Amino acid sequence: MQTAKTTVGSSVEGPDLRSLDLRQLEVLRAIAATGSMAAAARSLHVSQPTVAHHLATLERALGSRVVDRGPRGATLTPIGQVFAERAELVLEQLASAAREARTMAQWGIPTLRIGTFSSAGGALLPAAAAEVQRRTGVRVELQEAETIELLDELDRGALNIALVYNDGSEPWPIPPGWRAEVLMWDPFLLAVPQSHALAHRSKVHLRDFADDGWILSQQSDVLTDRSLLVAAAAEGFTPRPVLRSDDFHVALGFVSTGLAIALVPRLAAEPREGVRYCEVSDTSLGRTIGVVYPEKPSKVVQLLVQRLRREATSARWST
Secondary structure: OOOOOOOOOOOOOOOOHHHOOHHHHHHHHHHHHHOOHHHHHHHHOOOHHHHHHHHHHHHHHHOOOOEEEEOOEEEEOHHHHHHHHHHHHHHHHHHHHHHHHHHHHHHOOOEEEEEEOHHHHHHOHHHHHHHHHHHHOOEEEEEEOOHHHHHHHHHOOOOOEEEEEEOOOOOOOOOOOEEEEEEEEEEEEEEEEOOOOOOOOOEEOHHHHOOOEEEEOOOOOOHHHHHHHHHHHHOOOOOEEEEEOOOHHHHHHHHHOOOOEEEEEHHHOOOOOOEEEEEEOOOOOEEEEEEEEEOOOOHHHHHHHHHHHHHHHHHHHHO
């Protein structure tokens, strides 16, 4: 004995989609917006018979009336309202797809995915990315991470471009198909409390702060800590940590209280009440900031690189 299989669902035949087109959706949207056939025709810059034709074709395809006509105008039926809501989503998606296609045809990609580390993301990138988005219409997405993670993201194609840094002694391990360009040298400054006895000096030696407490990073392989420990050893002392934080903003907050001092990149040296920044006599303390992008970049990536060069030049002159 065979068991019959029952399917729960609608048995109503669907509309013939071949008889539907965008003009019918636009007509229905115009009627809903204007409240009359004549006004809909004027808004679409077509004749009223044309509007009536598209509406009749739509109603035949759906097998139901979607507009009630009357002496006071035209209103959507409940079926028309449901269909219009769904049709609006279709029209919005099509318009978005058309914009993306035009953007991609002109600029190479519809979305520009940028990788950055925190201080460059706050200093070099905002004006550059905003200008590129305004000029091109390309969407911008940001991902913040450390250099080694950003290079991995580039290698797997998750990013189109990335801002990176190192100590300048060795080149970045760039994935095949990518190029690295140095943008600027970002020297390290010593952030000291305004009340510190040496805060008035414009340039200092690290050894002058051998007895002070220092704010170091939570991870020992962070560039600022590695540079500090090597330079301090050369000047005959080891920094005494009193606090550990990987956030320069947090570190500067504690510096302002007089608790400790910290070594920070110039790009991260935000104005802070109670904090004084001193140049360090050891000019090797700093980092190289660069940008990594494809060997054959899209037009929008080229535009961003050009803008980043200008931002880096401005940052150098402002220091």
